[in-house]
Amino acid sequence: TQLLEQSPQFLSIQEGENLTVYCNSSSVFSSLQWYRQEPGEGPVLLVTVVTGGEVKKLKRLTFQFGDARKDSSLHITAAQTGDTGLYLCAGAKGGKLIFGQGTELSVKP
Amino acid sequence: DTAVSQTPKYLVTQMGNDKSIKCEQNLGHDTMYWYKQDSKKFLKIMFSYNNKELIINETVPNRFSPKSPDKAHLNLHINSLELGDSAVYFCASSQDSVHSGANVLTFGAGSRLTVL
Numbered sequence: 001t002q003l004l005e006q007s008p009q010f011l012s013i014q015e016g017e018n019l020t021v022y023c024n025s026s027s028v029f030s031s032l033q034w035y036r037q038e039p040g041e042g043p044v045l046l047v048t049v050v051t052g053g054e055v056k057k058l059k060r061l062t063f064q065f066g067d068a069r070k071d072s073s074l075h076i077t078a079a080q081t082g083d084t085g086l087y088l089c090a091g092a093k094g095g096k097l098i099f100g101q102g103t104e105l106s107v108k109p
Numbered sequence: 110d111t112a113v114s115q116t117p118k119y120l121v122t123q124m125g126n127d128k129s130i131k132c133e134q135n136l137g138h139d140t141m142y143w144y145k146q147d148s149k150k151f152l153k154i155m156f157s158y159n160n161k162e163l164i165i166n167e168t169v170p171n172r173f174s175p176k177s178p179d180k181a182h183l184n185l186h187i188n189s190l191e192l193g194d195s196a197v198y199f200c201a202s203s204q205d206s207v208h209s210g211a212n213v214l215t216f217g218a219g220s221r222l223t224v225l
Contacts, residue, residue: 033213042113042199042216043152086150090214096165097212099152 003027004089004100012106013079021074021103023089030092032072034063037086037102046074079107112136115200115217122190123225129186130220132200140164141183142214143175144199152199158183190224197221 005024013019023032031050035043047056049065049072056063060083062075072089084107089100115132122128134141142165143155157165158177172188187194201214 035214037150041218042201043214044216045213048213088152092212096154096157097214098154102150102152104150 003093003098004091006087006089006100006103008103009101010104010106012108015079015081015107015109017079017107019076019079019105021076021087021105022071023073023100024071025091026070027091027093028069030069032065032069033090033097034072034074035088035090035099037088039085043086043088076105079105081107081109083107110135111217113200113202113215113217115198115220117220118218119221119223121223121225124190124192126190127186127188128190128222129184130198130200130222131182131184132217133182134200134202134215135181136202136204136215138202138204138215139180140203140205141177141180142201142203143183143185144201144216146197146199146219148196156183156185187222190222192224195222195224 007022033048034046036046037043047063052067052069054065060077064073087103090097113134140159142157144152146152155169156175160180161177174186177183197219199219200217203212203214
């Protein structure tokens with residue numbers, strides 16, 4: 001059983017569409033992070049959310065931390081082909097950074 | 110200047126061999142990690158060192174032995190390689206220790222190990 005469940009695992013959309021990726025857990029986290037990983041590279045941090053209910057925007061990406069600090073979502077508006085990649089959420093638990101299983105996003109032209 | 114660099118990027122070897130992956134960070138971070146990413150892209154922590162001291166040791170076969178000669182380097186040695194060891198191994202570092210809760214990780218580009 002994964003501590004952090006991401007959905008969907010795979011997402012293939014057309015350029016210009018909107019999408020939302022979810023990261024859910026039954027555990028409370030002090031903070032959650034979102035990373036993006038491109039093929040042949042390591043994950044790169046996009047954002048950290050700390051406060052329950054917090055919303056952060058990074059250009060066309062909107063990140064939300066659930067009120068109870070157990071879940072988070074990533075919404076992308078008007079997806080571009082450059083958004084293609086593996087999106088990973090991660091939370092600190094027991095002194096370790098635990099990752100979700102990832103969402104593979106493919107944006108087609 | 111690469112912040113976290115690991116070598117080699119690709120490693121193809123036979124079962125039973127011993128191999129090492131090296132990692133160096135020039136960020137001045139105190140904590141370094143090894144993660145394993147399997148074929149399903151799941152990232153799982155293996156080890157963590159804080160200032161050359163081992164602080165996280167997950168349930169990893171003892172064929173895997175990390176070594177940190179100084180806080181900027183963390184190497185991974187694997188003995189008697191098995192088919193199931195095939196994966197991408199990522200080195201990472203963070204400014205804070207794992208107990209701080211912040212834990213923003215900077216990753217290397219990964220080392221893809223293929224065991225034949």
